[in-house]
Amino acid sequence: MNILILGSGGREHAIAWAISQNPKCDRLIVAPGNAGIARIAECADLDILDGDAVAEFAGDQAIDLTIVGPEAPLAAGVADRLRAAGLTVLGPSAEAAQLESSKAFTKEICDIAGAPTAAYARFSEAGAARDYVTAQGAPIVIKADGLAAGKGVTVAMTLDEALGALDDMFSGAYGDAGAEVVIEEFMEGEEASYFFLVDGEDVLAVGTAQDHKRAFDGDEGPNTGGMGAYSPAPVLTDEIARRTVDEIIRPTMKAMVERGTPFTGILFAGLMIKDGQPRLVEYNVRFGDPEAQVIMMRLGGQVLDLFQAAAEGRLSDVRPTWAEDHAMTVVLAAQGYPGVYEKGTEIRGLDALPEDSHRMMFHAGTASRDGKTVATGGRVLNATARGASLQEARDAAYALAHAVDWPEGFHRTDIGWRAL
Numbered sequence: 001m002n003i004l005i006l007g008s009g010g011r012e013h014a015i016a017w018a019i020s021q022n023p024k025c026d027r028l029i030v031a032p033g034n035a036g037i038a039r040i041a042e043c044a045d046l047d048i049l050d051g052d053a054v055a056e057f058a059g060d061q062a063i064d065l066t067i068v069g070p071e072a073p074l075a076a077g078v079a080d081r082l083r084a085a086g087l088t089v090l091g092p093s094a095e096a097a098q099l100e101s102s103k104a105f106t107k108e109i110c111d112i113a114g115a116p117t118a119a120y121a122r123f124s125e126a127g128a129a130r131d132y133v134t135a136q137g138a139p140i141v142i143k144a145d146g147l148a149a150g151k152g153v154t155v156a157m158t159l160d161e162a163l164g165a166l167d168d169m170f171s172g173a174y175g176d177a178g179a180e181v182v183i184e185e186f187m188e189g190e191e192a193s194y195f196f197l198v199d200g201e202d203v204l205a206v207g208t209a210q211d212h213k214r215a216f217d218g219d220e221g222p223n224t225g226g227m228g229a230y231s232p233a234p235v236l237t238d239e240i241a242r243r244t245v246d247e248i249i250r251p252t253m254k255a256m257v258e259r260g261t262p263f264t265g266i267l268f269a270g271l272m273i274k275d276g277q278p279r280l281v282e283y284n285v286r287f288g289d290p291e292a293q294v295i296m297m298r299l300g301g302q303v304l305d306l307f308q309a310a311a312e313g314r315l316s317d318v319r320p321t322w323a324e325d326h327a328m329t330v331v332l333a334a335q336g337y338p339g340v341y342e343k344g345t346e347i348r349g350l351d352a353l354p355e356d357s358h359r360m361m362f363h364a365g366t367a368s369r370d371g372k373t374v375a376t377g378g379r380v381l382n383a384t385a386r387g388a389s390l391q392e393a394r395d396a397a398y399a400l401a402h403a404v405d406w407p408e409g410f411h412r413t414d415i416g417w418r419a420l
Helices: 010-020 051-060 071-075 078-084 103-113 126-136 159-170 238-258 291-311 390-402
Strands: 002-007 027-032 065-068 120-123 140-144 153-156 181-185 190-199 202-211 214-216 220-223 228-231 264-274 277-284 326-334 359-363 366-369 372-375 379-387
Touching (some): 002 010, 010 027, 010 379, 103 120, 103 181, 120 126, 126 140, 126 181, 153 159, 202 291, 228 390, 291 326, 326 390, 359 390
Parallel strands (some): 002 027
Antiparallel strands (some): 140 181, 190 202, 202 228
């Protein structure tokens, strides 16, 4: 098979690494890719938001399956364009992708499905939103309705913080994404991520994970896109997992079919769990990052068979095979992230790292320049490992992280503390 993956981050490197292990994979192209991906796949300079360009490229290269990594191409309708061209793609339509691209849409679907989630209100005018927040008090959650590159959510612990978040959104800090705002009740509990492949109403669980969003040890500092993750998530017991599927996932997917926007692709349910009750925090329509790294590390080459079955509408034919193992990833980020950070700094020692089916350094924000690997983003590398226990996976992941020579980078030293 000829496989095309759209994206350039650690998520896409992990997916490419897993797929490359499947003997069915004859040719693997990642667009646009990064320095680490270039070691295992061809990289193509392609505008992944241009559905016509992607469809033309996939047709010219005789691509058998396209996997859309990030959310922006899905919201832009790239999967629709590929399907219209008669090409096989793993990813929802733009209409179905509103489960991520519109917080208000998701709330409406949850209302229809009866899926347990936070109480909410929607506003498109700043004054009314401020009055509502003032009446409700803090803590409270403020969300830009649209896609804001993971930055459009504020968990406000004080009233001043909540009002400041509203001011940012209605002043255009998040562009069109903040033109409408969803305000939610603050939910207490423990967060976890549950990942599924979906084909209409057919749902297949493909892993659980927990990540660490705060920049610094002890879950202190600003929120980030994720500073590390581990799988499986202990809080998602068999009973809570079953309730999640029965009470949240299946009713949502049924509601999507009934409104004429069936979902096909990867579904990421962010959950808040308290007293054995799972409640939906949010849906994403792709794998999380860095959660994808630990899920791919545990699944390996079988993901190609699972992805292909979902894309071809025969998800009922496959089931994942799990080892009794654990995986952890530690994010190496540029000093200053998630604020201002320097780009272009050299990363040394990568060629000497041990990498195999149990240990990989996934690249998230790197490029090759003049024979050197340089950092191009905030989150730059993902030291990832698996082991028979979470402690074993943790020790191996941190050994990888410590072997990198990059003075301009930093990482948390306590990933996995909840479980350990």
